[in-house]
Amino acid sequence: MNTQQPTVNWVKNRVRQARDDQQQLFDAGLNGLKLARRDGKHIELSSGERLTEFLSCSYLGLEYDPRLVQGAVEAVESFGVQFAAARTRALLPPMCELDELLNQIFQGHTVTFNSVGSAHLGCLPLLGSGELPSYPLRRGPSWIVDRAAHASMQVLQGILWQFGPVQRCDCSVVEQVEQACSTAVAAGHTPIILTDSIGSMRGLYPINRLLQLAERFEGYLYADDAHGTSIHGAAGGGYALVAADERLRNRLILLSSLSKAFGATGGAITVLTAGDAEMIRRHASTYTFGGPLSMGGVGAAVASGKIHLSPEIGELQAALWRNTALIDGLLGPVLGNHDVASPIRFVRVGAERDAISLALHLRRQAIAVTTALFPVVAKGEAMLRLAISANHSQAQLQNLANAVTGGFAELGIRQRGAGDE
Template sequence: MTSAKEAPPTNRIVQRSAATTDMYDRAVQAGLTGHTITSRSGKAVRLTDGRECVEFVSCSYLGLEDHPRLVQAVRTALDKYGTHFSSSRNSVQPAELDELEELLGEIYPGMSTVVFNSVSSVHLGVLPLLASGILPSYPVSGNGPLFVVDRTAHASMQAIRGVLEQIGPVVRFRSEDPDTLTTALARADGRTPIVLVDGIGSMGGLIDVAALRDAAAEHGGYVYIDDAHGISISGRHGAGYAYGALGDRLTPNTLLVGSLSKAFGGSGGFIAAHSAADAAVLRREANPMVFGHSNMITHVALNAESARMHLDGTVATLQEQLWANVELFDEHNSRNLVNAGVRSPVRGLAMETEEAAFDSAVRLHEAGILCFPVFYPVVARGTGLLRFALSANHTPAQIESIAHHLTAA
């Protein structure tokens, strides 16, 4: 029992909360984030106060969210099924879900894909089974796993650290510093290392996933890649950044996770595993499959239609437009932007202080431009960043107009 004189125990969550300022609340109150929209047309959105603004917030990098083919797919699904079928995935599913997984298997030849209702659900469902050696294609040492987590890996992986620690120890490294990975892998000591990384960082640049794959292989381990922001935006059939960086194939020690909720234009997440046996175990035993709700039936239908658009060449045309817009954005902004010149649809304007980021976001908002102002704990304590998500749907005029305002920011 803790005595009255002893301070209550703290944990990482408490420490992070204590270090977080009121900047996010101030940004919401000032109308800089936490927006409520009443309609949209392309990249123009209407706010509740009637103002129309150009948004650089949505992660629909190819602009598929409101594509007529996807809208029609939803309408057809509504007529067939209604709005939803409430059951666990491994209880009842629509025929379109089998079709979607088959289509994803064409995008990733030779792989067996399993669709979840979010990328976070993929992590929660897959990682405990992978680390326990239950998936047939991925044996684990009798000493168990060692989780090696990149410090910049998405919060959806960082947040389940407590779950992972029930199975094996967790250490962290910095993907930009290979020595930290070497040190972390050296701690395996008979365990099977599982390296957890992003493909494209949601705030930063490109991760050298091939080098991490090779390092994990040298220690008999696996690399588990969350390429949520990289899916669809590049590669043949929109297979994504990480798949291309790995030579358009997944070696036996590589697992690829992708999002259907960003450039893909729909909703959900998936994993590409190496055998049908792996997929069968995931459908039978992954926690979200057994205890979570199924994918929204309308989203399953539009995801399947989006997959067809990936395979029929439609997405390749949209990729060209996206990268033309990214290049145009870089050409018209002389500031030293985060990711400038990098093949990522995300750009950022780093600020030395939170107040500077807040003030710049105010000026952009007054000019009718919505971006995402970011503060600790997303970026380093005391600093700020303005995040811009570029899309194939932005017009040249919308991109060019932002240059003057960023120069003044």
């Protein structure tokens, strides 16, 4: 294993690789939409154009719930827009209430951040230092980073190298992770697997099998469950908690988003003990110095947390899965993630110019989707990403299916099935 830190500038490479394709999307008007107003899944652009959107990752529609809106208003009226002091010095009542609710939802000891990215930046160095009480290390960590993990983890590779070597592999292929863990242990390191649990541009990861590897090699699984938060579990604790064998949870470090299906703003990390959480609160730089939490976001999150701990969360989840089943039935296996317990679906296209043409066709049918081009996906594997929500109507999903099918026919693009390369 090469233990020398590479000289590759990840950000420079990413910018250079993405620049041309991103420019195409902006030139086509598919990115940089300027919203004037919105009503549920309807958006109106500053140009007056009205669209049904499949862009937002708020999979349960909670951001429009009157209780979240009222919670945000009351928190701001009581404490102002923010309280600009480090939380090591002062905590406001809604912040404490939110932590208590999240402890129940995520079944551990939870610390909140302004975003999941801030949680990564604050917590990974602490984890790598070996100072978190429940996560001891041998000689130091060996980081095993999924190749498709979110950019907020990828960009930290230079920081991770300060603590131990970084290996990149496909964490959906258990054999690759097993080999990386074996290499780490042979070098005297503790393997720490960094991956999403539901990929933003792919399907589900084998969380329990990764935890089994973490147990076998005496390492840890650091799982970013941003897209799984709220949509799985009796209290919306997320996909990783549902997939994990309870006896292996001492090997799991859980990252959750409060900004997607949760309906509010922010990110959270859940660790094993109160001592771990207190170490993060006192020593994670982005917790202490990362700027105050928005009081409106905290108030909304408290209201959402109460919904999560009620039977209503199950009803919202059921509505989401009815809608994913409906779109699967309408479009069939041509959809990526067909019949997968994820709210994200893909329309495989292939050539970048064809994906842009199809997205523009949908736009003419008053539908907005995400167009994914290189380097988010491989060159020649362009696709449209559809974020399905509980508050899409049956008519909106039917219109989407008709527009996709009609677009392939009108544009003469061959539909690509799951087995196509």
